[in-house]
Amino acid sequence: MNKLTPNFSFTEMCLDRASSKRKSDEWLLEQLANEECQIIPTWRGQFLFNKTTLFVFNSGYKSNVLSEILGRHDKERSCIFLGMDNTSPIFVIDISYMEEDNLSRICNKTIELIDLRASLAFVTSKQASILGYAHWLTxxxxxxxxxxxxGSSTKPKNAGHSLICxxxxxxxxxxxxxxxxxxxLVEYKPKNGPAQCLLAEHHRIPDKVVSTLAGFVDPAETIEQAVIREVKEEAGVNVSTVKYITSQPWPFPSSLMLGFYATTDESLINIDDEEIRDAKWFTADEIRTFDEWGDEGNNYKLPRKESISRFLINAWVENN
Known part of the structure:
Protein backbone atom coordinates (compact mmCIF):
# COMPACT_ATOMS: atom_id res chain seq x y z
CA MET A 1 0.00 0.00 0.00
CA ASN A 2 1.33 3.41 -0.92
CA LYS A 3 1.40 6.24 1.57
CA LEU A 4 -0.64 9.10 0.15
CA THR A 5 -0.29 12.77 1.02
CA PRO A 6 -2.57 13.47 4.02
CA ASN A 7 -5.57 15.59 3.10
CA PHE A 8 -7.56 15.64 6.31
CA SER A 9 -8.22 18.32 8.91
CA PHE A 10 -5.83 19.75 11.52
CA THR A 11 -2.65 18.72 9.68
CA GLU A 12 -1.68 22.05 8.06
CA MET A 13 -0.27 23.99 11.00
CA CYS A 14 1.45 27.09 9.61
CA LEU A 15 2.35 28.92 12.83
CA ASP A 16 5.83 29.41 14.20
CA ARG A 17 5.18 28.58 17.85
CA ALA A 18 8.12 30.76 18.95
CA SER A 19 8.72 28.44 21.90
CA SER A 20 11.77 30.31 23.17
CA LYS A 21 10.52 33.85 22.60
CA ARG A 22 7.14 33.30 24.24
CA LYS A 23 8.83 32.76 27.59
CA SER A 24 9.47 36.51 27.73
CA ASP A 25 6.59 38.60 29.16
CA GLU A 26 8.08 41.68 27.52
CA TRP A 27 8.11 40.02 24.12
CA LEU A 28 4.48 38.90 24.56
CA LEU A 29 3.37 42.42 25.39
CA GLU A 30 5.08 43.62 22.23
CA GLN A 31 3.14 41.06 20.22
CA LEU A 32 -0.17 42.14 21.75
CA ALA A 33 0.67 45.71 20.73
CA ASN A 34 1.63 44.65 17.21
CA GLU A 35 -0.71 46.20 14.62
CA GLU A 36 -0.87 42.84 12.84
CA CYS A 37 -1.90 40.97 16.00
CA GLN A 38 -4.99 38.78 15.70
CA ILE A 39 -6.86 37.44 18.72
CA ILE A 40 -9.37 34.63 18.18
CA PRO A 41 -12.19 34.69 20.73
CA THR A 42 -13.72 31.45 21.94
CA TRP A 43 -16.81 31.08 24.09
CA ARG A 44 -17.45 27.90 26.07
CA GLY A 45 -15.78 25.71 23.48
CA GLN A 46 -17.30 27.46 20.46
CA PHE A 47 -15.97 29.98 17.98
CA LEU A 48 -17.60 33.21 16.86
CA PHE A 49 -18.73 33.64 13.26
CA ASN A 50 -20.35 36.49 11.38
CA LYS A 51 -22.39 34.49 8.86
CA THR A 52 -19.70 32.08 7.60
CA THR A 53 -16.67 34.28 8.39
CA LEU A 54 -14.58 33.60 11.48
CA PHE A 55 -14.62 36.62 13.79
CA VAL A 56 -11.19 37.76 14.98
CA PHE A 57 -10.23 40.74 17.13
CA ASN A 58 -7.64 42.84 15.34
CA SER A 59 -5.94 46.18 15.88
CA GLY A 60 -9.18 48.05 15.24
CA TYR A 61 -10.53 46.76 18.54
CA LYS A 62 -7.47 47.55 20.64
CA SER A 63 -8.59 50.97 21.84
CA ASN A 64 -12.03 50.00 23.13
CA VAL A 65 -13.62 46.65 23.71
CA LEU A 66 -10.52 44.50 23.48
CA SER A 67 -8.60 46.65 25.95
CA GLU A 68 -11.45 46.10 28.39
CA ILE A 69 -11.29 42.35 27.89
CA LEU A 70 -7.50 42.21 28.15
CA GLY A 71 -7.66 44.31 31.30
CA ARG A 72 -9.59 41.72 33.27
CA HIS A 73 -7.94 40.15 36.29
CA ASP A 74 -7.87 36.74 34.58
CA LYS A 75 -6.26 37.94 31.35
CA GLU A 76 -3.22 35.72 31.87
CA ARG A 77 -5.38 32.62 31.88
CA SER A 78 -7.80 33.67 29.17
CA CYS A 79 -5.34 35.02 26.54
CA ILE A 80 -2.98 32.38 25.17
CA PHE A 81 -0.27 32.90 22.55
CA LEU A 82 -0.52 30.42 19.67
CA GLY A 83 2.28 31.50 17.37
CA MET A 84 3.43 33.75 14.55
CA ASP A 85 1.80 33.66 11.13
CA ASN A 86 4.71 35.30 9.31
CA THR A 87 4.73 38.71 11.07
CA SER A 88 1.25 38.39 12.60
CA PRO A 89 1.06 37.24 16.24
CA ILE A 90 -1.92 34.94 16.80
CA PHE A 91 -3.58 34.58 20.22
CA VAL A 92 -6.74 32.89 21.47
CA ILE A 93 -8.82 34.52 24.19
CA ASP A 94 -11.44 32.68 26.24
CA ILE A 95 -14.42 34.97 26.85
CA SER A 96 -16.60 32.29 28.41
CA TYR A 97 -17.23 34.53 31.42
CA MET A 98 -19.43 36.78 29.27
CA GLU A 99 -23.16 36.33 28.89
CA GLU A 100 -24.12 35.10 25.43
CA ASP A 101 -26.40 38.10 24.90
CA ASN A 102 -23.39 40.43 25.12
CA LEU A 103 -21.29 38.80 22.44
CA SER A 104 -22.77 40.64 19.45
CA ARG A 105 -22.38 43.97 21.30
CA ILE A 106 -18.78 43.25 22.19
CA CYS A 107 -17.97 42.25 18.61
CA ASN A 108 -20.08 45.00 17.04
CA LYS A 109 -21.48 42.37 14.67
CA THR A 110 -24.19 39.77 14.61
CA ILE A 111 -22.46 36.71 15.98
CA GLU A 112 -23.25 33.02 15.60
CA LEU A 113 -21.61 30.46 17.88
CA ILE A 114 -20.33 27.38 16.04
CA ASP A 115 -18.47 24.45 17.55
CA LEU A 116 -15.15 23.34 16.13
CA ARG A 117 -16.37 20.34 14.16
CA ALA A 118 -19.21 22.27 12.50
CA SER A 119 -16.88 25.19 11.74
CA LEU A 120 -14.80 23.01 9.42
CA ALA A 121 -17.40 23.64 6.71
CA PHE A 122 -16.57 27.37 6.73
CA VAL A 123 -12.82 27.67 7.33
CA THR A 124 -9.70 26.97 5.30
CA SER A 125 -7.40 24.05 6.09
CA LYS A 126 -4.94 26.51 7.61
CA GLN A 127 -7.63 28.05 9.82
CA ALA A 128 -8.86 24.61 10.86
CA SER A 129 -5.42 23.71 12.20
CA ILE A 130 -5.19 26.98 14.14
CA LEU A 131 -8.70 26.59 15.58
CA GLY A 132 -7.96 23.01 16.57
CA TYR A 133 -4.84 24.19 18.37
CA ALA A 134 -6.80 26.98 20.09
CA HIS A 135 -9.58 24.60 21.12
CA TRP A 136 -7.04 22.14 22.51
CA LEU A 137 -5.29 24.69 24.73
CA THR A 138 -8.39 26.49 26.00
CA GLY A 151 -5.39 21.01 45.12
CA SER A 152 -4.25 24.64 45.13
CA SER A 153 -5.05 27.01 42.26
CA THR A 154 -2.81 27.14 39.21
CA LYS A 155 -1.62 30.08 37.17
CA PRO A 156 -0.42 30.19 33.56
CA LYS A 157 3.23 30.21 32.58
CA ASN A 158 5.05 30.28 29.26
CA ALA A 159 2.30 32.28 27.46
CA GLY A 160 -0.33 29.77 28.56
CA HIS A 161 1.56 26.65 27.46
CA SER A 162 2.08 25.42 31.00
CA LEU A 163 0.42 25.87 34.37
CA ILE A 164 2.16 26.15 37.71
CA CYS A 165 0.76 25.61 41.19
CA LEU A 185 -7.32 -0.51 8.85
CA VAL A 186 -6.97 -4.29 8.93
CA GLU A 187 -6.66 -6.19 5.63
CA TYR A 188 -7.43 -9.84 4.93
CA LYS A 189 -6.52 -11.50 1.62
CA PRO A 190 -8.49 -14.67 0.95
CA LYS A 191 -6.97 -17.38 -1.25
CA ASN A 192 -9.61 -16.66 -3.85
CA GLY A 193 -11.12 -13.28 -4.47
CA PRO A 194 -10.18 -9.67 -3.79
CA ALA A 195 -8.64 -8.26 -0.62
CA GLN A 196 -11.01 -7.19 2.14
CA CYS A 197 -10.74 -4.68 4.97
CA LEU A 198 -12.33 -4.76 8.40
CA LEU A 199 -14.74 -1.92 9.18
CA ALA A 200 -16.91 -1.58 12.24
CA GLU A 201 -20.04 0.20 13.43
CA HIS A 202 -19.19 1.97 16.67
CA HIS A 203 -21.67 2.79 19.42
CA ARG A 204 -20.65 6.45 19.46
CA ILE A 205 -21.51 7.13 15.79
CA PRO A 206 -24.82 6.82 13.88
CA ASP A 207 -26.18 3.51 12.62
CA LYS A 208 -24.79 2.18 9.33
CA VAL A 209 -21.70 4.41 9.52
CA VAL A 210 -18.63 2.19 9.35
CA SER A 211 -15.13 3.14 10.37
CA THR A 212 -11.76 1.65 11.19
CA LEU A 213 -10.93 0.23 14.61
CA ALA A 214 -9.23 2.52 17.12
CA GLY A 215 -8.22 2.73 20.75
CA PHE A 216 -6.04 4.54 23.28
CA VAL A 217 -2.47 3.42 23.89
CA ASP A 218 -2.15 1.89 27.35
CA PRO A 219 0.64 2.81 29.80
CA ALA A 220 3.90 0.93 29.20
CA GLU A 221 2.77 -0.15 25.72
CA THR A 222 4.30 0.50 22.31
CA ILE A 223 2.01 1.81 19.61
CA GLU A 224 2.48 -1.42 17.64
CA GLN A 225 1.44 -3.45 20.67
CA ALA A 226 -1.60 -1.20 21.03
CA VAL A 227 -2.67 -1.95 17.45
CA ILE A 228 -2.38 -5.70 18.02
CA ARG A 229 -4.24 -5.53 21.34
CA GLU A 230 -7.07 -3.29 20.16
CA VAL A 231 -7.83 -5.39 17.05
CA LYS A 232 -7.87 -8.54 19.16
CA GLU A 233 -10.04 -6.99 21.89
CA GLU A 234 -12.59 -5.36 19.60
CA ALA A 235 -12.82 -7.86 16.74
CA GLY A 236 -11.18 -11.05 18.01
CA VAL A 237 -8.68 -10.99 15.14
CA ASN A 238 -4.93 -11.57 15.42
CA VAL A 239 -2.89 -9.32 13.13
CA SER A 240 0.44 -10.44 11.69
CA THR A 241 1.96 -7.19 10.40
CA VAL A 242 1.62 -3.59 11.53
CA LYS A 243 2.74 -0.65 9.36
CA TYR A 244 2.63 2.99 10.44
CA ILE A 245 1.16 5.35 7.81
CA THR A 246 0.54 8.88 9.14
CA SER A 247 -0.89 10.86 12.05
CA GLN A 248 -3.51 13.49 12.79
CA PRO A 249 -3.88 15.90 15.72
CA TRP A 250 -7.44 15.40 16.97
CA PRO A 251 -8.61 18.18 19.32
CA PHE A 252 -11.70 16.40 20.71
CA PRO A 253 -10.33 17.17 23.16
CA SER A 254 -6.62 16.22 23.10
CA SER A 255 -5.68 13.14 21.07
CA LEU A 256 -3.02 12.34 18.51
CA MET A 257 -4.37 9.78 16.05
CA LEU A 258 -1.66 7.39 14.84
CA GLY A 259 -2.74 5.69 11.62
CA PHE A 260 -1.73 2.15 10.67
CA TYR A 261 -2.37 -0.60 8.18
CA ALA A 262 -2.35 -4.14 9.58
CA THR A 263 -2.76 -7.53 7.95
CA THR A 264 -4.23 -10.78 9.18
CA ASP A 265 -4.63 -14.38 8.01
CA GLU A 266 -7.86 -14.77 10.01
CA SER A 267 -11.33 -14.05 8.65
CA LEU A 268 -13.42 -15.06 11.67
CA ILE A 269 -14.68 -12.03 13.59
CA ASN A 270 -15.70 -12.16 17.24
CA ILE A 271 -16.67 -8.65 18.34
CA ASP A 272 -16.72 -7.13 21.80
CA ASP A 273 -20.27 -5.76 21.70
CA GLU A 274 -19.50 -3.32 24.50
CA GLU A 275 -17.00 -1.63 22.17
CA ILE A 276 -18.68 -1.93 18.77
CA ARG A 277 -22.13 -2.80 17.38
CA ASP A 278 -20.92 -4.84 14.43
CA ALA A 279 -17.91 -5.48 12.21
CA LYS A 280 -17.58 -6.96 8.72
CA TRP A 281 -15.11 -7.52 5.91
CA PHE A 282 -15.64 -5.34 2.83
CA THR A 283 -14.00 -5.31 -0.59
CA ALA A 284 -12.90 -2.08 -2.26
CA ASP A 285 -15.72 -2.39 -4.80
CA GLU A 286 -18.28 -2.68 -2.00
CA ILE A 287 -16.87 0.40 -0.26
CA ARG A 288 -17.14 2.39 -3.50
CA THR A 289 -20.93 1.98 -3.27
CA PHE A 290 -21.16 3.42 0.26
CA ASP A 291 -22.90 6.70 0.97
CA GLU A 292 -21.49 9.70 2.81
CA TRP A 293 -21.84 10.52 6.51
CA GLY A 294 -25.18 12.27 7.00
CA ASP A 295 -26.91 10.70 3.99
CA GLU A 296 -30.30 9.15 4.61
CA GLY A 297 -31.22 5.54 3.93
CA ASN A 298 -30.03 2.11 5.05
CA ASN A 299 -26.93 1.89 2.89
CA TYR A 300 -23.56 1.79 4.64
CA LYS A 301 -21.94 5.20 5.08
CA LEU A 302 -18.31 6.30 5.22
CA PRO A 303 -16.82 8.27 8.13
CA ARG A 304 -16.41 12.05 7.97
CA LYS A 305 -14.04 13.34 5.30
CA GLU A 306 -11.94 15.26 7.83
CA SER A 307 -10.99 12.10 9.74
CA ILE A 308 -7.87 9.97 9.44
CA SER A 309 -10.17 6.95 9.35
CA ARG A 310 -11.59 8.19 6.05
CA PHE A 311 -8.08 8.84 4.76
CA LEU A 312 -6.99 5.28 5.55
CA ILE A 313 -10.10 3.83 3.88
CA ASN A 314 -9.73 6.02 0.78
CA ALA A 315 -6.06 5.14 0.40
CA TRP A 316 -6.79 1.43 0.74
CA VAL A 317 -9.63 1.57 -1.80
CA GLU A 318 -7.42 3.46 -4.26
CA ASN A 319 -4.81 0.71 -4.05
CA ASN A 320 -7.31 -2.10 -4.49
Missing part, protein backbone atom coordinates in the same frame (compact mmCIF):
# COMPACT_ATOMS: atom_id res chain seq x y z
CA UNK A 139 -10.07 23.21 26.91
CA UNK A 140 -6.97 22.22 28.87
CA UNK A 141 -6.98 25.54 30.72
CA UNK A 142 -10.66 25.24 31.65
CA UNK A 143 -10.11 21.76 33.08
CA UNK A 144 -6.91 22.52 35.04
CA UNK A 145 -7.75 25.42 37.31
CA UNK A 146 -6.43 23.42 40.28
CA UNK A 147 -3.23 21.53 40.97
CA UNK A 148 -3.60 17.76 40.73
CA UNK A 149 -0.93 17.27 43.41
CA UNK A 150 -2.08 19.52 46.26
CA UNK A 166 0.60 28.84 43.23
CA UNK A 167 1.39 26.93 46.43
CA UNK A 168 5.10 27.65 46.99
CA UNK A 169 5.54 24.39 48.90
CA UNK A 170 4.24 22.49 45.89
CA UNK A 171 5.03 24.55 42.78
CA UNK A 172 4.31 21.69 40.38
CA UNK A 173 4.34 22.66 36.73
CA UNK A 174 2.13 20.80 34.27
CA UNK A 175 1.88 20.87 30.49
CA UNK A 176 -0.92 20.23 27.99
CA UNK A 177 -1.40 16.53 27.56
CA UNK A 178 -1.66 14.63 24.32
CA UNK A 179 -3.36 11.23 24.39
CA UNK A 180 -1.99 8.80 21.76
CA UNK A 181 -4.65 6.80 19.93
CA UNK A 182 -3.97 4.06 17.40
CA UNK A 183 -6.38 3.82 14.48
CA UNK A 184 -5.96 0.98 12.02
Missing amino acids: HWHRSHHFCGFC INNECGKEVFPRTDPVVIM
Whole structure:
Protein backbone atom coordinates (compact mmCIF):
# COMPACT_ATOMS: atom_id res chain seq x y z
CA MET A 1 0.00 0.00 0.00
CA ASN A 2 1.33 3.41 -0.92
CA LYS A 3 1.40 6.24 1.57
CA LEU A 4 -0.64 9.10 0.15
CA THR A 5 -0.29 12.77 1.02
CA PRO A 6 -2.57 13.47 4.02
CA ASN A 7 -5.57 15.59 3.10
CA PHE A 8 -7.56 15.64 6.31
CA SER A 9 -8.22 18.32 8.91
CA PHE A 10 -5.83 19.75 11.52
CA THR A 11 -2.65 18.72 9.68
CA GLU A 12 -1.68 22.05 8.06
CA MET A 13 -0.27 23.99 11.00
CA CYS A 14 1.45 27.09 9.61
CA LEU A 15 2.35 28.92 12.83
CA ASP A 16 5.83 29.41 14.20
CA ARG A 17 5.18 28.58 17.85
CA ALA A 18 8.12 30.76 18.95
CA SER A 19 8.72 28.44 21.90
CA SER A 20 11.77 30.31 23.17
CA LYS A 21 10.52 33.85 22.60
CA ARG A 22 7.14 33.30 24.24
CA LYS A 23 8.83 32.76 27.59
CA SER A 24 9.47 36.51 27.73
CA ASP A 25 6.59 38.60 29.16
CA GLU A 26 8.08 41.68 27.52
CA TRP A 27 8.11 40.02 24.12
CA LEU A 28 4.48 38.90 24.56
CA LEU A 29 3.37 42.42 25.39
CA GLU A 30 5.08 43.62 22.23
CA GLN A 31 3.14 41.06 20.22
CA LEU A 32 -0.17 42.14 21.75
CA ALA A 33 0.67 45.71 20.73
CA ASN A 34 1.63 44.65 17.21
CA GLU A 35 -0.71 46.20 14.62
CA GLU A 36 -0.87 42.84 12.84
CA CYS A 37 -1.90 40.97 16.00
CA GLN A 38 -4.99 38.78 15.70
CA ILE A 39 -6.86 37.44 18.72
CA ILE A 40 -9.37 34.63 18.18
CA PRO A 41 -12.19 34.69 20.73
CA THR A 42 -13.72 31.45 21.94
CA TRP A 43 -16.81 31.08 24.09
CA ARG A 44 -17.45 27.90 26.07
CA GLY A 45 -15.78 25.71 23.48
CA GLN A 46 -17.30 27.46 20.46
CA PHE A 47 -15.97 29.98 17.98
CA LEU A 48 -17.60 33.21 16.86
CA PHE A 49 -18.73 33.64 13.26
CA ASN A 50 -20.35 36.49 11.38
CA LYS A 51 -22.39 34.49 8.86
CA THR A 52 -19.70 32.08 7.60
CA THR A 53 -16.67 34.28 8.39
CA LEU A 54 -14.58 33.60 11.48
CA PHE A 55 -14.62 36.62 13.79
CA VAL A 56 -11.19 37.76 14.98
CA PHE A 57 -10.23 40.74 17.13
CA ASN A 58 -7.64 42.84 15.34
CA SER A 59 -5.94 46.18 15.88
CA GLY A 60 -9.18 48.05 15.24
CA TYR A 61 -10.53 46.76 18.54
CA LYS A 62 -7.47 47.55 20.64
CA SER A 63 -8.59 50.97 21.84
CA ASN A 64 -12.03 50.00 23.13
CA VAL A 65 -13.62 46.65 23.71
CA LEU A 66 -10.52 44.50 23.48
CA SER A 67 -8.60 46.65 25.95
CA GLU A 68 -11.45 46.10 28.39
CA ILE A 69 -11.29 42.35 27.89
CA LEU A 70 -7.50 42.21 28.15
CA GLY A 71 -7.66 44.31 31.30
CA ARG A 72 -9.59 41.72 33.27
CA HIS A 73 -7.94 40.15 36.29
CA ASP A 74 -7.87 36.74 34.58
CA LYS A 75 -6.26 37.94 31.35
CA GLU A 76 -3.22 35.72 31.87
CA ARG A 77 -5.38 32.62 31.88
CA SER A 78 -7.80 33.67 29.17
CA CYS A 79 -5.34 35.02 26.54
CA ILE A 80 -2.98 32.38 25.17
CA PHE A 81 -0.27 32.90 22.55
CA LEU A 82 -0.52 30.42 19.67
CA GLY A 83 2.28 31.50 17.37
CA MET A 84 3.43 33.75 14.55
CA ASP A 85 1.80 33.66 11.13
CA ASN A 86 4.71 35.30 9.31
CA THR A 87 4.73 38.71 11.07
CA SER A 88 1.25 38.39 12.60
CA PRO A 89 1.06 37.24 16.24
CA ILE A 90 -1.92 34.94 16.80
CA PHE A 91 -3.58 34.58 20.22
CA VAL A 92 -6.74 32.89 21.47
CA ILE A 93 -8.82 34.52 24.19
CA ASP A 94 -11.44 32.68 26.24
CA ILE A 95 -14.42 34.97 26.85
CA SER A 96 -16.60 32.29 28.41
CA TYR A 97 -17.23 34.53 31.42
CA MET A 98 -19.43 36.78 29.27
CA GLU A 99 -23.16 36.33 28.89
CA GLU A 100 -24.12 35.10 25.43
CA ASP A 101 -26.40 38.10 24.90
CA ASN A 102 -23.39 40.43 25.12
CA LEU A 103 -21.29 38.80 22.44
CA SER A 104 -22.77 40.64 19.45
CA ARG A 105 -22.38 43.97 21.30
CA ILE A 106 -18.78 43.25 22.19
CA CYS A 107 -17.97 42.25 18.61
CA ASN A 108 -20.08 45.00 17.04
CA LYS A 109 -21.48 42.37 14.67
CA THR A 110 -24.19 39.77 14.61
CA ILE A 111 -22.46 36.71 15.98
CA GLU A 112 -23.25 33.02 15.60
CA LEU A 113 -21.61 30.46 17.88
CA ILE A 114 -20.33 27.38 16.04
CA ASP A 115 -18.47 24.45 17.55
CA LEU A 116 -15.15 23.34 16.13
CA ARG A 117 -16.37 20.34 14.16
CA ALA A 118 -19.21 22.27 12.50
CA SER A 119 -16.88 25.19 11.74
CA LEU A 120 -14.80 23.01 9.42
CA ALA A 121 -17.40 23.64 6.71
CA PHE A 122 -16.57 27.37 6.73
CA VAL A 123 -12.82 27.67 7.33
CA THR A 124 -9.70 26.97 5.30
CA SER A 125 -7.40 24.05 6.09
CA LYS A 126 -4.94 26.51 7.61
CA GLN A 127 -7.63 28.05 9.82
CA ALA A 128 -8.86 24.61 10.86
CA SER A 129 -5.42 23.71 12.20
CA ILE A 130 -5.19 26.98 14.14
CA LEU A 131 -8.70 26.59 15.58
CA GLY A 132 -7.96 23.01 16.57
CA TYR A 133 -4.84 24.19 18.37
CA ALA A 134 -6.80 26.98 20.09
CA HIS A 135 -9.58 24.60 21.12
CA TRP A 136 -7.04 22.14 22.51
CA LEU A 137 -5.29 24.69 24.73
CA THR A 138 -8.39 26.49 26.00
CA HIS A 139 -10.07 23.21 26.91
CA TRP A 140 -6.97 22.22 28.87
CA HIS A 141 -6.98 25.54 30.72
CA ARG A 142 -10.66 25.24 31.65
CA SER A 143 -10.11 21.76 33.08
CA HIS A 144 -6.91 22.52 35.04
CA HIS A 145 -7.75 25.42 37.31
CA PHE A 146 -6.43 23.42 40.28
CA CYS A 147 -3.23 21.53 40.97
CA GLY A 148 -3.60 17.76 40.73
CA PHE A 149 -0.93 17.27 43.41
CA CYS A 150 -2.08 19.52 46.26
CA GLY A 151 -5.39 21.01 45.12
CA SER A 152 -4.25 24.64 45.13
CA SER A 153 -5.05 27.01 42.26
CA THR A 154 -2.81 27.14 39.21
CA LYS A 155 -1.62 30.08 37.17
CA PRO A 156 -0.42 30.19 33.56
CA LYS A 157 3.23 30.21 32.58
CA ASN A 158 5.05 30.28 29.26
CA ALA A 159 2.30 32.28 27.46
CA GLY A 160 -0.33 29.77 28.56
CA HIS A 161 1.56 26.65 27.46
CA SER A 162 2.08 25.42 31.00
CA LEU A 163 0.42 25.87 34.37
CA ILE A 164 2.16 26.15 37.71
CA CYS A 165 0.76 25.61 41.19
CA ILE A 166 0.60 28.84 43.23
CA ASN A 167 1.39 26.93 46.43
CA ASN A 168 5.10 27.65 46.99
CA GLU A 169 5.54 24.39 48.90
CA CYS A 170 4.24 22.49 45.89
CA GLY A 171 5.03 24.55 42.78
CA LYS A 172 4.31 21.69 40.38
CA GLU A 173 4.34 22.66 36.73
CA VAL A 174 2.13 20.80 34.27
CA PHE A 175 1.88 20.87 30.49
CA PRO A 176 -0.92 20.23 27.99
CA ARG A 177 -1.40 16.53 27.56
CA THR A 178 -1.66 14.63 24.32
CA ASP A 179 -3.36 11.23 24.39
CA PRO A 180 -1.99 8.80 21.76
CA VAL A 181 -4.65 6.80 19.93
CA VAL A 182 -3.97 4.06 17.40
CA ILE A 183 -6.38 3.82 14.48
CA MET A 184 -5.96 0.98 12.02
CA LEU A 185 -7.32 -0.51 8.85
CA VAL A 186 -6.97 -4.29 8.93
CA GLU A 187 -6.66 -6.19 5.63
CA TYR A 188 -7.43 -9.84 4.93
CA LYS A 189 -6.52 -11.50 1.62
CA PRO A 190 -8.49 -14.67 0.95
CA LYS A 191 -6.97 -17.38 -1.25
CA ASN A 192 -9.61 -16.66 -3.85
CA GLY A 193 -11.12 -13.28 -4.47
CA PRO A 194 -10.18 -9.67 -3.79
CA ALA A 195 -8.64 -8.26 -0.62
CA GLN A 196 -11.01 -7.19 2.14
CA CYS A 197 -10.74 -4.68 4.97
CA LEU A 198 -12.33 -4.76 8.40
CA LEU A 199 -14.74 -1.92 9.18
CA ALA A 200 -16.91 -1.58 12.24
CA GLU A 201 -20.04 0.20 13.43
CA HIS A 202 -19.19 1.97 16.67
CA HIS A 203 -21.67 2.79 19.42
CA ARG A 204 -20.65 6.45 19.46
CA ILE A 205 -21.51 7.13 15.79
CA PRO A 206 -24.82 6.82 13.88
CA ASP A 207 -26.18 3.51 12.62
CA LYS A 208 -24.79 2.18 9.33
CA VAL A 209 -21.70 4.41 9.52
CA VAL A 210 -18.63 2.19 9.35
CA SER A 211 -15.13 3.14 10.37
CA THR A 212 -11.76 1.65 11.19
CA LEU A 213 -10.93 0.23 14.61
CA ALA A 214 -9.23 2.52 17.12
CA GLY A 215 -8.22 2.73 20.75
CA PHE A 216 -6.04 4.54 23.28
CA VAL A 217 -2.47 3.42 23.89
CA ASP A 218 -2.15 1.89 27.35
CA PRO A 219 0.64 2.81 29.80
CA ALA A 220 3.90 0.93 29.20
CA GLU A 221 2.77 -0.15 25.72
CA THR A 222 4.30 0.50 22.31
CA ILE A 223 2.01 1.81 19.61
CA GLU A 224 2.48 -1.42 17.64
CA GLN A 225 1.44 -3.45 20.67
CA ALA A 226 -1.60 -1.20 21.03
CA VAL A 227 -2.67 -1.95 17.45
CA ILE A 228 -2.38 -5.70 18.02
CA ARG A 229 -4.24 -5.53 21.34
CA GLU A 230 -7.07 -3.29 20.16
CA VAL A 231 -7.83 -5.39 17.05
CA LYS A 232 -7.87 -8.54 19.16
CA GLU A 233 -10.04 -6.99 21.89
CA GLU A 234 -12.59 -5.36 19.60
CA ALA A 235 -12.82 -7.86 16.74
CA GLY A 236 -11.18 -11.05 18.01
CA VAL A 237 -8.68 -10.99 15.14
CA ASN A 238 -4.93 -11.57 15.42
CA VAL A 239 -2.89 -9.32 13.13
CA SER A 240 0.44 -10.44 11.69
CA THR A 241 1.96 -7.19 10.40
CA VAL A 242 1.62 -3.59 11.53
CA LYS A 243 2.74 -0.65 9.36
CA TYR A 244 2.63 2.99 10.44
CA ILE A 245 1.16 5.35 7.81
CA THR A 246 0.54 8.88 9.14
CA SER A 247 -0.89 10.86 12.05
CA GLN A 248 -3.51 13.49 12.79
CA PRO A 249 -3.88 15.90 15.72
CA TRP A 250 -7.44 15.40 16.97
CA PRO A 251 -8.61 18.18 19.32
CA PHE A 252 -11.70 16.40 20.71
CA PRO A 253 -10.33 17.17 23.16
CA SER A 254 -6.62 16.22 23.10
CA SER A 255 -5.68 13.14 21.07
CA LEU A 256 -3.02 12.34 18.51
CA MET A 257 -4.37 9.78 16.05
CA LEU A 258 -1.66 7.39 14.84
CA GLY A 259 -2.74 5.69 11.62
CA PHE A 260 -1.73 2.15 10.67
CA TYR A 261 -2.37 -0.60 8.18
CA ALA A 262 -2.35 -4.14 9.58
CA THR A 263 -2.76 -7.53 7.95
CA THR A 264 -4.23 -10.78 9.18
CA ASP A 265 -4.63 -14.38 8.01
CA GLU A 266 -7.86 -14.77 10.01
CA SER A 267 -11.33 -14.05 8.65
CA LEU A 268 -13.42 -15.06 11.67
CA ILE A 269 -14.68 -12.03 13.59
CA ASN A 270 -15.70 -12.16 17.24
CA ILE A 271 -16.67 -8.65 18.34
CA ASP A 272 -16.72 -7.13 21.80
CA ASP A 273 -20.27 -5.76 21.70
CA GLU A 274 -19.50 -3.32 24.50
CA GLU A 275 -17.00 -1.63 22.17
CA ILE A 276 -18.68 -1.93 18.77
CA ARG A 277 -22.13 -2.80 17.38
CA ASP A 278 -20.92 -4.84 14.43
CA ALA A 279 -17.91 -5.48 12.21
CA LYS A 280 -17.58 -6.96 8.72
CA TRP A 281 -15.11 -7.52 5.91
CA PHE A 282 -15.64 -5.34 2.83
CA THR A 283 -14.00 -5.31 -0.59
CA ALA A 284 -12.90 -2.08 -2.26
CA ASP A 285 -15.72 -2.39 -4.80
CA GLU A 286 -18.28 -2.68 -2.00
CA ILE A 287 -16.87 0.40 -0.26
CA ARG A 288 -17.14 2.39 -3.50
CA THR A 289 -20.93 1.98 -3.27
CA PHE A 290 -21.16 3.42 0.26
CA ASP A 291 -22.90 6.70 0.97
CA GLU A 292 -21.49 9.70 2.81
CA TRP A 293 -21.84 10.52 6.51
CA GLY A 294 -25.18 12.27 7.00
CA ASP A 295 -26.91 10.70 3.99
CA GLU A 296 -30.30 9.15 4.61
CA GLY A 297 -31.22 5.54 3.93
CA ASN A 298 -30.03 2.11 5.05
CA ASN A 299 -26.93 1.89 2.89
CA TYR A 300 -23.56 1.79 4.64
CA LYS A 301 -21.94 5.20 5.08
CA LEU A 302 -18.31 6.30 5.22
CA PRO A 303 -16.82 8.27 8.13
CA ARG A 304 -16.41 12.05 7.97
CA LYS A 305 -14.04 13.34 5.30
CA GLU A 306 -11.94 15.26 7.83
CA SER A 307 -10.99 12.10 9.74
CA ILE A 308 -7.87 9.97 9.44
CA SER A 309 -10.17 6.95 9.35
CA ARG A 310 -11.59 8.19 6.05
CA PHE A 311 -8.08 8.84 4.76
CA LEU A 312 -6.99 5.28 5.55
CA ILE A 313 -10.10 3.83 3.88
CA ASN A 314 -9.73 6.02 0.78
CA ALA A 315 -6.06 5.14 0.40
CA TRP A 316 -6.79 1.43 0.74
CA VAL A 317 -9.63 1.57 -1.80
CA GLU A 318 -7.42 3.46 -4.26
CA ASN A 319 -4.81 0.71 -4.05
CA ASN A 320 -7.31 -2.10 -4.49
